Amino acid sequence: MAKRVFWEQKTLAEMSSEEWESLCDGCAKCCLHKLEDEDTGDVYYTKVVCRYMDDNCRCTEYQRRNELVPNCVWLRPEDVAEFHWLPSTCAYRLVAEKKPLPDWHPLISGAPETVHQTGVSIKGRALSEEYVHPDGYEEHIIHWVE
Template sequence: MTLNLLNQSDPKLVTDSTAQAKADSDVGSSVGADATVQSNVNLFPENQNQSNEVLRTQFWSRFSLAELNHREWEALCDGCGSCCLIKYMDDENEEEVVEYTDVTCQLMDCATGYCQHYDTRQEHVPDCIQLTMDNLPDMMWLPSHCAYKRLYKGQGLPNWHLLLTQDAVVTQQQMRAANVGVAGRCISEVGMTDEAMEMRIVTWVTP
């Protein structure tokens, strides 16, 4: 089985009303010599403050993903940052992440867990992909707690999601307790060799 390394997305979700929360090894076996680095995927929604759209009451359970307005779509992102981690993918089934690493895209601020240049990220990382309703079906490698993936699969929001708690501090505490988020425990891909990366597979993120 040939594997690909997928480095991705941008966790930035936050809007004033959303919580941005932001996203181990045996490398050995699965990731070995066949691994290649792939690009970044940016799942985040673009410009959130551009409209007068409102968050409809419990929109996440009353409407399908395709029916959400831009602001609602953005509000689903918890800012975990996990989608910006480099992961090893199966070349023959790219929807299936084999393993995540704790290595992030070069633009990630590993202390905060946020993209350092979100607005201009594609100037720096052209292959950072934006998550949309169209490409979501091909992104089932997203972490299991990701609201986009969960709603797509007919599951509910994680119980710590800001939309449910309505309290950013509580959400942050509960995400930490749930072991979710990359802030403070990731490392930049800059200067990282393929061999070193293969040694950084982690188990705290799973698709």
């Protein structure tokens, strides 16, 4: 009989902090700036990314991220009802929706690079907020997040 893995056995709230952290696939899509339509609540992703994101989709200020970026994304199990704005590939959203992880997820492939090799991450496609005026984010709305 196939052994069930922790993300199939446990809810997000039941996971240890190590399990929770390992669930992130490293795509960095959640660090892209988003625009919300105030009337409909629809969320639009832009290719403008937080200034603390490096070229390999890693946060350069992970320990100080909440201090430096007040609206930095901080996912918590108790906010699972809010996860609908996350990209459909995000492992937290997939687990919350009781869907399987894809083959390219590092927990399945065993390699952190597969999220980049399959073109799921933002690697090579984002633009740092350092080069974009905040009023100009709308020009950078993208549709490849999904």
